Amino acid sequence: MSMSAIPLQIPTPPPVERENYLNKEYGVWSWLLTTDHKRIALLYLISITFFFFIGGFFALLIRLELLTPAGDLVQADTYNKLFTMHGMVMVFFFLIPSIPAVLGNFLVPLMIGAKDLAFPKINLLSWYLYIIGGVMMMHCMLTGGVDTGWTFYAPFSTSFTNTKIVEAGLAIFVAGFSSILTGLNFVVTIHRMRAPGMTWSRLPLFIWAHYATSIIQLLGTPVVAVTIVLVAAERALHLGIFDPKLGGDPLLFQHLFWFYSHPAVYIMILPSMGVITEIIACFSRKRIFGYHFVAFSSIAIAVFGFLVWAHHMFVAGISVYSALVFSFLSYAVALPSAIKVFNWTATLYKGSIRYDAPMLYAFGFLGLFTIGGLTGLFLSALGIDVHVTDTYFVVAHFHYIMVGGAVMGYLGGMHFWWPKISGRLYPEGWARLAALIVFIGFNLTFFPQFLLGYMGMPRRYYDYSHMPEFQILNVFSTAGSTVLGVGYLLPMVYFLWSMRYGRPAPDNPWKAAGLEWQTTSPPTTFNFDEEPVVTWEAYNYEEIDAPHQDAPSKEVPVAR
Amino acid sequence: MQDSASVSASATTAVHDHHGDAHAAHNPALLHHFAEPEQQRDAASLGMWVFLATEVMFFGGLFCAYLVYRRWYFSDFAAASKSINMWLGATNTAVLICSSLTVVLAVWAAQTARRTLLIISLVLTMLLGVAFLAIKGVEYKEKFDEHHVPGASFSFDHEEIPGHPGEYANPKHAQMFFSLYFVMTGLHALHMIIGLGIFAWLLTMSWKGRFTPEWHTPVEIGGLYWHFVDIVWIYLFPLLYLIDRHK
Amino acid sequence: MYFAVFTALLVGTALTVFAATLDLGSLNAPVALGIATVKATLVALFFMHVWHASEKLTKLVVVAALFFLMLLLGLTMTDYATRLWS
Numbered sequence: 024m025s026m027s028a029i030p031l032q033i034p035t036p037p038p039v040e041r042e043n044y045l046n047k048e049y050g051v052w053s054w055l056l057t058t059d060h061k062r063i064a065l066l067y068l069i070s071i072t073f074f075f076f077i078g079g080f081f082a083l084l085i086r087l088e089l090l091t092p093a094g095d096l097v098q099a100d101t102y103n104k105l106f107t108m109h110g111m112v113m114v115f116f117f118l119i120p121s122i123p124a125v126l127g128n129f130l131v132p133l134m135i136g137a138k139d140l141a142f143p144k145i146n147l148l149s150w151y152l153y154i155i156g157g158v159m160m161m162h163c164m165l166t167g168g169v170d171t172g173w174t175f176y177a178p179f180s181t182s183f184t185n186t187k188i189v190e191a192g193l194a195i196f197v198a199g200f201s202s203i204l205t206g207l208n209f210v211v212t213i214h215r216m217r218a219p220g221m222t223w224s225r226l227p228l229f230i231w232a233h234y235a236t237s238i239i240q241l242l243g244t245p246v247v248a249v250t251i252v253l254v255a256a257e258r259a260l261h262l263g264i265f266d267p268k269l270g271g272d273p274l275l276f277q278h279l280f281w282f283y284s285h286p287a288v289y290i291m292i293l294p295s296m297g298v299i300t301e302i303i304a305c306f307s308r309k310r311i312f313g314y315h316f317v318a319f320s321s322i323a324i325a326v327f328g329f330l331v332w333a334h335h336m337f338v339a340g341i342s343v344y345s346a347l348v349f350s351f352l353s354y355a356v357a358l359p360s361a362i363k364v365f366n367w368t369a370t371l372y373k374g375s376i377r378y379d380a381p382m383l384y385a386f387g388f389l390g391l392f393t394i395g396g397l398t399g400l401f402l403s404a405l406g407i408d409v410h411v412t413d414t415y416f417v418v419a420h421f422h423y424i425m426v427g428g429a430v431m432g433y434l435g436g437m438h439f440w441w442p443k444i445s446g447r448l449y450p451e452g453w454a455r456l457a458a459l460i461v462f463i464g465f466n467l468t469f470f471p472q473f474l475l476g477y478m479g480m481p482r483r484y485y486d487y488s489h490m491p492e493f494q495i496l497n498v499f500s501t502a503g504s505t506v507l508g509v510g511y512l513l514p515m516v517y518f519l520w521s522m523r524y525g526r527p528a529p530d531n532p533w534k535a536a537g538l539e540w541q542t543t544s545p546p547t548t549f550n551f552d553e554e555p556v557v558t559w560e561a562y563n564y565e566e567i568d569a570p571h572q573d574a575p576s577k578e579v580p581v582a583r
Numbered sequence: 584m585q586d587s588a589s590v591s592a593s594a595t596t597a598v599h600d601h602h603g604d605a606h607a608a609h610n611p612a613l614l615h616h617f618a619e620p621e622q623q624r625d626a627a628s629l630g631m632w633v634f635l636a637t638e639v640m641f642f643g644g645l646f647c648a649y650l651v652y653r654r655w656y657f658s659d660f661a662a663a664s665k666s667i668n669m670w671l672g673a674t675n676t677a678v679l680i681c682s683s684l685t686v687v688l689a690v691w692a693a694q695t696a697r698r699t700l701l702i703i704s705l706v707l708t709m710l711l712g713v714a715f716l717a718i719k720g721v722e723y724k725e726k727f728d729e730h731h732v733p734g735a736s737f738s739f740d741h742e743e744i745p746g747h748p749g750e751y752a753n754p755k756h757a758q759m760f761f762s763l764y765f766v767m768t769g770l771h772a773l774h775m776i777i778g779l780g781i782f783a784w785l786l787t788m789s790w791k792g793r794f795t796p797e798w799h800t801p802v803e804i805g806g807l808y809w810h811f812v813d814i815v816w817i818y819l820f821p822l823l824y825l826i827d828r829h830k
Numbered sequence: 831m832y833f834a835v836f837t838a839l840l841v842g843t844a845l846t847v848f849a850a851t852l853d854l855g856s857l858n859a860p861v862a863l864g865i866a867t868v869k870a871t872l873v874a875l876f877f878m879h880v881w882h883a884s885e886k887l888t889k890l891v892v893v894a895a896l897f898f899l900m901l902l903l904g905l906t907m908t909d910y911a912t913r914l915w916s
Contacts, residue, residue, distance in 0.1 A: 241637050632888055807878055
């Protein structure tokens, strides 16, 4: 029966926040005992940011000391501890976990359509191991620290120094286990937990990059772990494996150390390359050029990266024939990286470029990683290496890759996926400004160091008063580092700000391809309400951007 | 004669009951983030294999150090190797091989729901593991008594190089051998102890009847770990105990 | 079948000890390591079920681990084996 329709003014209830992984449970224990990969990613985010500050603090002290040629800020032994702790903290407690443990943990299950990683409890164990290692390292630093350089070469580290090598070594050992378990989790997850239809050729290249990274973590870290055991055994139990007095070979230490530590730098850069691939595709609105080349180049970098370690030992006393082999292989390892750079550039070509903050970081990455990578080739040439080894040229080279490359990728990725992680939008204007400040500050800090190194300034020296003409470039470098610091602080401020005051983010603010964008921002605890079934290729930006009104929706139905 | 409504109702109920039975058939051990038990089992198995690959590299570093120094100091290593007890080493090799057999039996017992055999096999494996460690302890004690433990009280004077009567081994290089010996066998023994812990847990679970032919993954992957520890010893034995025994 | 492999392993051990007492010159080490490799392969293939593994992935993991171990040993030896050449 019909009635006269008088519209009833029902007051609209205030929008109820949907249940997601952040608000599902409150309380400290719901975080400290979580097995949700997304919460664990945030636990890592807080922890590695803390260690980034610690490492940055040491960097600041180093740069302050180097403002003047004389060693006038700290004593020589203290300076040794500063650059050691800067290196150990930044390498083992910031760079190696950074992207895999934060963005990888968060995104790998989402990108492949899984509910979680294969071993959620082992994931939580990984974080606890990282924290335990971190606490041990903090304790070591606060009670005197280590002065051997982050490379803790024997026999200084085994026989001569009386700083806390065993404790620092064990801290790194424990953190290394965290790294191994993360790699294990990723490999098994990517093999076993892909959603129906998500074939290897449809995987986002971010996943390929993390798969390759995991291979390195799994096969390289155990070697440095056993090396640390040997150093600890030598110091604590007098089992002199590297002791020259017993006929031991200090170069053996270097071989075993660098067998891991060279691939370790690929652990630091590969995930960043994966991030950059995602960002470039999205902000050019194009498929990645040469998907399979980029995918296989990640694997190639992982494998080739294990073949080149002795290029750190060219002047240490290895046989010149061996040096020739490693020099040749070091040229070879540049090839897959170059392939990626070419493919990224080709993706940009005729793309519809947008200059949002993530893309600014990606552009910065392209330039800075290229410079860093090319200077690596200089170092691979034996003749040049004799001139620049152990100078600031090397320092500049690896900072271009690790800071200009890896950290830029990390920041770009944090900005790109921030809406997904937090459900909030960060302020775009401030983000672009921060990206610019980082880029300027970075170049001002590290480009002078190439010049300094080529002119002969040694690394790990606190006093360069024998060559006072180095001062002006050092002053530029220190000035740049303060600018860089500002650039790093800004995102921390506005990300925190956005969690409270930022605009709520839609599910797919960038209209990006990828399964992670097909679920809510932030996602629910189990990621997808229904298991996705993938029928489309990766980076299907033509379909996403196509003005078809009646195209079947690619969106997986999610609860509203 | 039932009317159509109740026929369809009972049919629906029948369907629901069948659905309910299917749910009940899901193994309670299936974790929520896996779709099927096979996926969970395959993930666990792959996880253990990948972990064993990391262990290969972990021991690999030690084998690398061993390789370098053995080449450099062959005759001193030979002299040192001669002084460790080959028969204890060979016995230990046989002990571990027997324990690998009992492990394989345990897995088969779990697959075929033979609880008693499973428990017996696990107990035997653990006993053999303890025997291995006991024999190792005897060896270590011998070395301690002979002052072959590296450190301040190490001595290796007047030990002849095998095959070269009148020539004596360099004690420093011999100490290098023993450093490697203790680190390699010590780390191996540590893995053995961890293996015993794992098997103790498997034994407890078997005793409680937790393993079924449908789900006995921990036995399988615990077995893989044990076999790996056996394989490491298979290489350690000839490398450490049999360097130049014929002389 | 497990018992056959078991017996082979014990025979291999006895063989290794016996061969060590013979003077085979420079072949002693390769023989000992060769027998050890045969034993290890038997354990891996039959006790660890790699032979019947339904997935190629298991075999790939084993091969990969051995490959990288060989890289460590082999490339390190390019240094040690050639140091005295110059």
